[in-house]
């Protein structure tokens with residue numbers, strides 16, 4: 001895949017009905033993600049004695065969206081993870097002997 005600019009975007013804030021680019025509203029996109037299937041293993045004395053794989057239930061989860069118009073690859077992130085990342089950044093800046101905000 002070609003190299004694109006990237007932006008982190010909160011999953012819940014990404015337009016999904018219809019799915020479109022949050023910047024240009026374009027709908028020429030590539031959705032990148034994973035498919036999950038449910039399974040159930042019965043384990044006795046450490047050995048799998050039976051297994052069920054539900055072939056009818058399938059969950060798709062999109063992790064990245066590429067907008068061909070903007071040439072931006074959006075990295076979708078859960079809100080909780082974004083809040084943790086922000087809190088971690090603030091804490092690291094407070095603990096730093098020369099916080100970036102004091103260099104300006």
Ligand SMILES: [Zn+2]
Nearest residue numbers: 021024067070
């Ligand atoms: Zn776009």
